[in-house]
Each structure stands twice: as C-alpha cells, then as structure tokens.
Amino acid sequence: MSVHTSYDAIFIGTGHNALVTAAYLARAGWRVLLLEQQAHFGGWVCTEEATLPGFRHDLYASIIPLWLTSPIHAELGSELESFGLRFLKYPRPTGVAMADGKSAVLSMAMDENVKEFETLARGDGEAWTRILETFGKVAPAIGELFSSDMSTSRASELMREIFVSSTGAGPSPFASEFLMSSRELLERRFRSPVTRALLGSWPMHAGRGPDAAQSALWVPLICGTLQAVGAPIVAGGVAGLTDALVRMIEHHGGTLLAGRSVSRILVEGGQAVGVRTETGETFRAERAVVASTNPDQLYLKLLADTPAVPPDLRQQAENHRYGFGFVQLHLALSEPPRWNDQRLAEAGIVHLTPGIDAISRGVNEATRGLLPAEPTIGLDVPSLPDPSRAPEGCAVMRVQAAESPIVIRGDAAGEIDVGEGEWTTEVKRRFADRMLRIVARHVPNLLSSIKAMAIVSPAELAVSNPNAGPGAISSAPRSIAEYHLFRSNHHTAFEKLFQVGAATWPGPAVSGASGYILAQTLLSDRIE
Incomplete structure (x- = not known):
C-alpha cells in the first residue's frame, strides 16, 4: 500500500x-x-462521436440556461472563457408541436411571447405577463436560496420571505400560486391547450409531472429563465x-x-x-x-x-x-430537419406532445413500469447554432423521452414484448422506433435522413455512472x-x-x- x-x-x-x-x-x-x-x-x-466520425453528440446534458444565471458564471466566466469556454444560443429557446398539428414557440422577447400567446387564446399573453410579474417579485430571493446552504439561518430567512405572507399569517401570494401542481396553474391561467403544453412540458426536466405537488414553481423558473437568457449550448x-x-x-x-x-x-x-x-x-x-x-x-x-x-x-x-430513467436517441443526419412549422427549426428543445393530459398519462405509465404509449418527446438539434457538431450539410439531433421506466413491467400500447423487463437491444430498438414515428409526424424528412443512431437507455445510464443507481438520470x-x-x-x-x-x-x-x-x-x- x-x-x-x-x-x-x-x-x-x-x-x-x-x-x-x-x-x-x-x-x-x-x-x-x-x-x-x-x-x-x-x-x-460530456461529448462524444457516438454515431459516426465528425458527428459530435452531447450524450446527456446539452442546453444549460441555469449555468448562465448562476453566480459561477458571473464570478468565473471571464477566466473560464480564457480556458476555451464559449457559449452559443438557439435563435428561439423552445417550442412545442401538438399531435393535431398546432404549434407555438417561445422567444427571448416578452412582447413577442405575449403576441404569440394572445394569438393562441385571448388573455393568455396577459396571463404570462402576470405570472412573470408575481415570480419576479421573489426571483432575487429564489436565486439566492438556490445558491445557499440550506442549513444556515439565512436560508430560513429566505424561505420565510418567499413562502410566508408579510403579516406572518398564511402563505405568500407566490406560495399560493406556485406551490400547486403545474396542471392547476396552467389550467387556471391559460385557455389554450397549446400554451399549456408549451410551458407545461418543462417541469418534466426537473423530474416533475404536471400533477406533482409544487411542480408549478418550475414553469416560471425554467421558462422565465429561457425567456431571459435563451437556450445556450457550449461551442464544440x-x-x-x-x-x-x-x-x-x-x-x-x-x-x-x-x-x-x-x-x-x-x-x-x-x-x-x-x-x-x-x-x-x-x-x-x-x-x-x-x-x-x-x-x-x-x-x-x-x-x-x-x-x-x-x-x-x-x-x-x-x-x-431514484427518479425515472430516460431514453435518448442520438442521430447523425444527412441533412437538417425540415419541420412542418419552420419556426421550430430555430428552437432549442422542442417538445412533441398531444397536451398536458398526455404528459400526465406518460408519467403515470412510466411510474407503473410501463413503456409509455405516447411518450413526451424533447428534441434538439445542436448543429443548428453550432455547425462544428456535424460535417457540412449534415446535422446532429437528440431525441429524448424523459419519462421512461428503469425496470419494465409492460408496454402501455401492448405492442412491445418486454421479456424479462430489461432494456435489451430489441426493446430499445422497438421503443426507439415509436419515438421516431412521433418525430416524423412533424419532421417529414427525418426517417430518410438518418445515417446512424446511438441509443442511451437506463441500461447505459447504470453502466456510465454509479450515481445513476439502477439506471436513473437523477435521484x-x-x-x-x-x-x-x-x-x-x-x-x-x-x-x-x-x-x-x-x-x-x-x-x-x-x-x-x-x-x-x-x-x-x-x-x-x-x-x-
């Protein structure tokens, strides 16, 4: 020794x-x-050429807006830049495409988003304005709390400031609004199912389905951040x-x-x-x-x-x-995707879903160990803001289903034989086919442009990192x-x-x- x-x-x-x-x-x-x-x-x-030489894929994390709002970026950003760190942004942070063909995008301009939401349903733009106004009153305290040791007296003070009314009796206006489920918030405040789906897909990235208690907090926290700083990726x-x-x-x-x-x-x-x-x-x-x-x-x-x-x-x-597993498909494409709504070609993560009920159903199915019949798809194309990720004229695409069971007990659609409940090569292939069919409804040239594909499932997660436990993306x-x-x-x-x-x-x-x-x-x- x-x-x-x-x-x-x-x-x-x-x-x-x-x-x-x-x-x-x-x-x-x-x-x-x-x-x-x-x-x-x-x-x-991490980033790897997971499919073909010259196609660089972010295997797990990719779009990182919360880094740009962190004190680390403010304090160390210049020095990190001297060591080669550089950020690029998508023209639009996010979008959504519904199964019925309707779609929407979120931009970095408040007035554009108000106009977009009002087009979807009268009053939705005003509702978004009010939500961000309410959130904005406590945003500095939330930002400090998210950078504070929760064992300190200062964290206790911030908790009271955020969640307790100024009189000390009952919840604050913020707590009354955002400690409910995201479904409750979205259905109370927005009329359009498209607006609800655009905003309501994002709590899934924090591991929270639309019916989870306190999931409403993540709507303004994440979507407000995307509006403020965009959808940044790291160059290269x-x-x-x-x-x-x-x-x-x-x-x-x-x-x-x-x-x-x-x-x-x-x-x-x-x-x-x-x-x-x-x-x-x-x-x-x-x-x-x-x-x-x-x-x-x-x-x-x-x-x-x-x-x-x-x-x-x-x-x-x-x-x-542990939380859910996930399935990511890393695609090397012979050409960039051509969307039915070309505005989505400029967006960071685009969610594909029939709506809030479908997101909830997928979460419920995954919780019960079933492969979701209609998984909520998150899709991004890093080669859009960063052409260095793929050879000239080509593209890389990441397609992910965030609600995926770790141990499979069955298939909600009754189409896939799950055998002993493991993520075998055949199960991964069949579930990947389901995900790609959903994408192809909105991107007609997808299937013909796939040159190669790498699949990351809970089986790969479990091998890649001991903190994945049995195959989860997080606790x-x-x-x-x-x-x-x-x-x-x-x-x-x-x-x-x-x-x-x-x-x-x-x-x-x-x-x-x-x-x-x-x-x-x-x-x-x-x-x-």
Missing part, C-alpha cells in the same frame, strides 16, 4: 459540481486532488465546460487523476482524513474529503466498514430513491421543504466529510449550484 502526499481537499468523482468546488478552492490556494474512476472527467457533462460540445474547469483547476495547481476508483473513505476520530483506492493507494486530506456521490454510494460503499455510521443513516441510505425529486428540513446540506455524519452533486441542494441540473454552495461553505469561517 502506497501513501501519497497530503492534500487540503480530496474529491471522489469529477462531476461538474465537484469541478466547480475544486476550482474555487484551487483559486483560493488549496491543494486539491480529484480522483475519477472513469477515463474522462465531468461525469454526464458541452464537454467544453468540463475541459475549461479542468484547465482552471490545473492552472491553479490542482491535480486530477483518471482511472482511480476510490474504495474507502478513511475516518479517524470522527473525521475524514483521506481515501483509499481499489489498487491500495492512500491519499491523505488535511481539510476536507468531498464525495460527489449519492447517499447510498457514500454510506453503503465508501463508508461500508466504518462502525461509527449511525444505523438510522444507513437505513436512510438503503431507502434512497427522485424533492420539494424545497424536504431539502430544507431533511435532506443533505452537503454536510455528513463526519467532520471534514462533505457531499456534492445532484443528490444535494438544489438538486439536478447543470447549474453548478451545489458545487458553488459547498465552495462558499469550505472557504467561509465555518470550516477550518
């Missing part, structure tokens, strides 16, 4: 949140070491964000090692003091060990032989819940109250041991917020 030089902080895993924390610490003079079991850094913030592929963070860490003296799988966190006297790898290497940490893991990975694997772990904490880790979504009262605030059962990533506040999304919160905690006077 070899013992290496001690570091100030050691990171287990290099997801983008871990990279953010490490970048801040390295800039502050900490000696940081990041250990990654995979051959590449960045977790699911989302891996450019990973590469820039890695270069920044190395520039400030940090060390990153790939192909190093950590088997144990070393605990002495109630505090974390280092890690041991699968090959027996030991690395010592003087100030912090940071695990970019879910609670089950942390307490049931990395701390498996640590007797000081409280039994109730082990039980909670055993009960850790099960929680409410803000659950994060505040019960969930991980980056602290653990041991001193100098911290968590970072999608299992911690504020949950999944490429915003870097979890990494930012932990960095501020470690650099504050609260941690010595």
